[in-house]
Amino acid sequence: MIPLVVGKIRRISGPLVVAEGMSGSMVYEVVYVGEERLIGEIIGLQGDHAYIQVYEDTSGLEVGEPVEGSGSLLFAELGPGIVGKVFDGLQRPLSVIGSLIGPFVKRGVKVPALPRDVKWHFTRNSKLKPGDKVGPGTILGVVKETQLIDHYIMVPPNIHGRLKELVSDGDYTITDLIAVVEADGKEVELTMLQKWPVRKPRPYVRRLEPTEPLITGQRVLDMMFPIARGGKAAVPGGFGSGKTVLLQTLTKWARTRLNIYVGCGERGNEMADALHSFLKLKDPASGRPLAEKAVFIANTSNMPVAARETSVFLGVTIGEYFRDMGYDVLLVADSTSRWAEAMREISARLEEMPGEEGFPAYLGSRLAEFYERSGRVKCLGEGNRVGSLTIVGAVSPPGADFSEPVTQNTLRYIGTLIALDVSLANRRHFPAVSWLLSYSLYVETVERWWRESFPQWRRLRDEALNILQREAELMEIVRLVGPDALPDNDKLLLDAARMIREDFLQQNAFHPIDSYCPPEKTVLMMDVILTFYHEALRALNNGVPLEKIRALPVRVKIARMKEVPYDQFKDAYNTLITEIQDSIKELLKEVGAE
């Protein structure tokens, strides 16, 4: 055992502490700073000086206080007890802290991330018997952590060998012995608890192409700008454009097995709202509270800045762990800009050469380290498990100006851009996703999935986007000469675009029915609107006056189809299509065209 390094504080400047006498420690090693043993991480070494970012308030520290190395990197604790919980950036369970020390966060609190005294019912993998070969990802057994999550207990990465012993079914704590593996002549004792350094990606067999769409229940995403399972998306938008609402909506309704919500440098009240609504809202598939498939990481804007970085990496590590069980996991980070700002602050205190707008030159590579940990993979272990980790990051560009460094650097790594437009939000068009700026690189890859169940998806999508694009062009003309100067078929196109915008793209995140729109309904709704447009165009070309088409009562019904419950929608769809066709036929008869 190497003795741990003990140095002394030399300088304190906000969250940055410089310690001397630290030779022998490593970069990113966790250290305990001062008498109160505040948690910090070494971010740079020079001679025997260590530059330490401290994850807790440094007020009251003195020059000369001890700094003690831990010999290890920053770890995440992985095992039963994670799901449904709220952690801070250092994985301290906030509700436990709340009941221990009261409603205010104080520093120096040491609580284990996962409860050591809770017994979980472990069901062993009946296929395994002593002597079997086991390796990373081999499932030893399962714990039903919540009604929605079967928490598989896996052999941690880096352990290969033969199973010597596996306990029988029963109740165990996470530190009780579960299995013994003989590896390289040594006996390794396994518990349900794994530790993994947060900055290091967890291994897998190989990456797979992201061919499945992540169904989000949000029409503008599922139809127009799909995100693939294992893909990565960014949501930039000025304040008030609805970033947080959109991200929360994703974590509520996306068809995944587990959602991780990282609130990093954001509002405390919003976090509280998310926690409460996740307890109240029910998962559409199972009817169980959404909190049973969610993990929260909360480092609000007034909590120590340096821990913003650990919160995103902690989130990703937990995400990878559940991905390794063969689950589809979604991680949303709100907001990556606050993390970038924390990097900027630390970098400035280290007196590093600043890049654009004072951000460190390594901003891009750090963002890449985060986004690149997403992916759809073949997991380690038996049974051909496929899991995915999808990452959606919010970006908060100053002044809603997308040319700033965080947005621009993020765009280099993501596959779907969900650009939020403040002017849409001001007009109360929600979700305020700009259909002109947003894009998805996954359209081609996920098309196969859609083709199997909804062959019309691609055609509808492309036509709708074309109509919206054409609308933008026509509006330029309208602004100059007014709408009356347009020919009737262009006016009709503007009507259709308006229907797409108001009756399809707008979606109320708080409406009991409209908040979640399954893919079947999404496709049929677009089909109704475009059918109306085609029929109306046919009528117009056959001499029906535009006013008559505009006055059709069926348009009001189309506008209200959002509110039709999903299970009744198929009927509503048939009725609407028939009514559209009948009323157009009627109009055509009036002008004697049919």
Add this chain to the structure above:
Amino acid sequence: MTELYVKEVRKALSAKGSLLFVKPVPGIKYNEVAEVILESGETRFGQVIDVSRDVAVLQVFGGVSEVNLKNAHVRFKGEVLRIPVSLDMLGRIFDGLARPIDGGPQIVPEDWLDINGAPINPAVREPPSEFIETGISAIDGLFSVVRGQKLPIFSGAGLPHNRIAAQVVRQARVKGKGERFAVIFAAIGVTYEEAYFFIENLRKTGNIENIVAFINTAASPVIERIVVPRVALTTAEFLAWRHGMHVLVVMTDMTNYCEALRELSAAREEIPGRRGYPGYMYTDLATIYERAGRIQGMKGSVTQMPILTMPNDDITHPIPDLTGYITEGQIVLSRDLHRKGVYPPVDALLSLSRLMKDGVGPGKTREDHYQVFMQLIAAYTEGQYLRELSAIIGVESLSERDKRYLEYAELFERKFINQGEFERRTIEETLDIGWELLSMLPEEDLKLISVENIKKYHPKYRKALKGGEVSVATNTKGN
């Protein structure tokens, strides 16, 4: 904390702006408070903002003028900046460092509190959901405030933000009685006229015994502006969490706070962020604004209404921009409306209350509230668009429907937004005015309101039901 020996330095290395660099003695703590004693005998507060083997940097409240490097006398206090707090503070006026300036006696402290407070654990926060009725239609109807929210007013030079804030303070009520409330007023670098406008206003309402004022006027030292909001919020937290009071904190003008922050950052020779403001301004502002909220199982609440003036009316300026990213919405004042004579000149398109959805609806205000709000705004947006259009192509070329929207937009500003400075409208009155306006529009255009609510509240149906009389809503709220 108490040590028998005194940590004192009698030699300073350099001084500039508000920073004093001294040779450290052992045992100086980061962020601790120090007293700088001048030759004249005057004492100033300072705070350690950087400490190393070779130098300790002090930020001196009151600046370093008159400091003599040879005779500087710095005594370190061994603890962070604390202020005395007590219930007796109610009804009193203090300076930025919580020293009485109203001629009254010193307060007898119940406790000494760290002005930086401690972050509320997000897991024990209670989501704010109690509607505060301000009696102002634009706020209650469109951008409702709830207890525990932080909702700033984004104003501009010369706009009536102070009158609006004073009206809110005068009129704000919450359902239920017997709850104790308090108002904390923090003036940050404002003129005497502004500060006294408020105090006089509060005196007039006879509520002065519920008010604590902290005044840092434009003439007070810049550096003190850094602590005023923190001192005010520490007092607010003391009243809310220790004494179960519902506290509304009005802070004006946060722009002066940010300017002070920039000045300080420049003095520290930090790398500037956008427009010279420090890169950590977001985090710094967050440590102020995030002190609003409610806590599970505790009675009180802290609600914030900071006021800031947008330099050059530019909402993308870093001060309003970063504020908007932290606060739960914003009430933006419009110079155009002000010129038109509309009071309060609330810009209905740029303003927003993020917590509104949790504070309105059945049992809180009225079941149609949220939908009416959405529809009023949607129609006003349409009206605004048509205004722009008609400026180019003329009103004549608009359709009948479009002309109705134009008229709606006009009346929306004149009747709904506009109201008297001393007029208090109940939420039912506000919503009924909204319905009167909406009834100008074709009924099929009211897509955002459910059919049931149209049938129940649309003046057309209500008149039919009640024989021409507009019924008053059933679930009236008690004050």
